[in-house]
Amino acid sequence: MNSNYLRLNKINSPKDLKELSYDELKELSAEIREIIIKVVSENGGHLSSNLGVVDLTLALHRVFDAPRDKIIWDVGHQCYTHKIVTGRKDRIYTIRKKDGLLGFPDIEESEYDVLNTGHASTSLAFASGMAVARDNKGEDYHIVAVIGDGALTGGLALEALNHIGQVKQRLIIILNDNKMSISPNVGAISKYLNYLASGKPYNRLKERVYSLFKRIPLIGKYLVAISRTVLILMRRMMVPGSFFNDLGVMYIGPIKGHDLKEMEKVFQDAKKFDAPILLHVVTEKGQGYKPAEEDPSSYHSSAPFDISNGKFKPKGNRPSYSEVFGQAVLKLVKADRKIIALTAAMPEGTGLDVVQKEFPQNFYDVGIAEQYMLDFAGGLALGGMKSVVGIYSTFMQRAIDQVIHDITLMKIPVVVGIDRSGLVGGDGPTHQGIYDIALLRPLPGVVLMAPKDENELQHMVYTGMKLEKPVFIRYPKEPGIGVPMDVEFKELPLGKSEVLREGIDGVILAVGTLVYRAQEAAKKLQAEAGIDLTVINVRYIKPLDTELILKVVREKRGRLNNNGKIITIEDGIRVGGFGTLIRELLVSESIKDYCILSLGVPEEDIVVASREELLAKYHLNAEVIFGEIRN
Secondary structure (H helix, E strand, C coil), X not given: CCCCCCCHHHCXXXXXXXXXXXXXXXXXXXXXXXXXXXXXXXXXXXCHHHHHCHHHHHHHHHHCCCCCCEEEEECHHHCHHHHHHHHHHHXXXXXXXXXXXXXXXXXXXXXXXXXXXXXXXXXXXXXXXXXXXXXXXXXXXXXXXXXXXXXXXXXXXXXHHHHHHHHCCCEEEEEEECCECCCECCCHHHHHHHHHCCCCHHHHHHHHHHHHHHCCCCCHHHHHHHHHHHHHHHHHHHCCCHHHHHHCCEXXXXXXXXXXXXXXXHHXXXXXXXXXXXXXXXXXXXXCCHHHHHCCCCCCCECXXXXXXXXXXXXXXXXXXXXXXXXXXXXXXXXXXXXXXXXXXXXXXXXXXXXXXXXXXXXXECCCCHHHHHHHHHHHHHCCCEEEEEEEHHXXXXXXXXXXXXXXXXXXXXXXXXXXXXXXXXXXXXXXXXXXXXXHCCCCCCEEECCCCHHHHHHHHHHHHHCCCCEEEECCCCECCCCCCCCCCCCCCCCCCEEEECCCCCEEEECCCHHHHHHHHHHHHHHHHCCCCEEEECCEEECCCHHHHHHHHHHCCCCCCCCEEEEEEXXXXXXXXXXXXXXXXXXXXCCCCEEEEEEEECCCCCCCCCHHHHHHHCCCCHHHHHHHHHC
């Protein structure tokens, strides 16, 4: 740690925070913000949310005694300060780097990390279960769940609140209200929280009424009793917190989230309650760095940037697949105003912000509510509109029942762009998009595509809108290949693959953008090892081009022991994935004389690394593909 950080150098555990004065805490807050800004500017990461909770984190660790007391962060990307003050300050510079710290809490990384929280809205359910377990065992410690206002819109969080109010266990909920999840929050709950944050009119009125009536001789206590009924009605009009109170969770707030004295006083008082209590803490996303304060969305999951001016470092001229997806949808909306684009709290991340800006009436951000979004999209389609959804692969998992039961079973024509499919750099195991092929492959009637490049992606979006079927298009988080973009859309024949290279010794069946890496490996195999392979851009994982694949497998017996050589390449989980699909096909056709090499992700947790480092680790870049096939 830099010797200039006079306060932080003395903090080795949360206990050290308790010895600091408030002036010293302000200095510490400034040092921590400086470190977070420096780390994210170099490595990328979650900046706005982490700058917003520095003071809140310090207050929590001064009042509560972690790790005995359990502090759960939801969503976990706001945990940088927590990691810094819990013995990991010297490793904070490794965050999002290979073999470095995870950008989210991880139970295997530290005893202070109670729960892996890479996905939003999970904290309250876990905290509730932990509180019941604690009480049943006769133990005595505090459980604090820190949940963002964006995460509170998730159905799981609301289900948990409903049950917490029923069970009424001792539990402290910190509602971190920064009015944003990734993009500005939307929906009725967000508006309600904004109203709560405006003041405490009801509490002031109640105190004045009680105080006045109690002074009246003889009848004062009767007037107080009568006034309670009136005040209940007044509370419903003036709030604050009637929603939470009516659920059985005591509401206190709003509390200034950058005032350490106020937070500590309220936290200490909250420890005395023997029932669930919700503390509404209002923070500012990006606090302490002006560019992030003015544009918190851009600095949510930030690319590296120049600290002096806040400008992001050049990323090259090639558009991302997210951007291509958004532009394709925008072009389609311009031509057909019956198309509605949907996302769950991330218009910028999915590229659909361009539709939001130009055609706001054709765009819906439903907040962190993936299950609702899929059914909402289905309802739009049943009502005669055309739905196109942008969602990260790791978050689509949360709505897999809606995909199975509500979309595919009824054959509702919805187009889903599965962003961040395959291996994802930086965010570790919780954000990998490696399961979508295995999850979607068994579903009847589904169309599952994967483009080899950005030009093919735009044609797939167009094709998907033409098909009266549930359509899923998977693409990675990486820049496009840099190919020319066709001006006009083309419809791709349903279920037809593309032969890119002819060879006589076997066949490579490659999925998505790994096609180019497979082609590069094939060229090198021909030049350096004399191995001549056919390369097929699978394009449609479902329905599979079985006719072409079986034809090529039977013909390309080659010169190598008269056995067919088949190589499958996917950046998804091997178990149940594309390679498994090809093995099943060969068995069903009684094709026996072949050797098959399936390259993909094994059944294990994914470490923190860049996408290219992960592709190399799992033998999916051109160099390692070359070596695997040659061997």
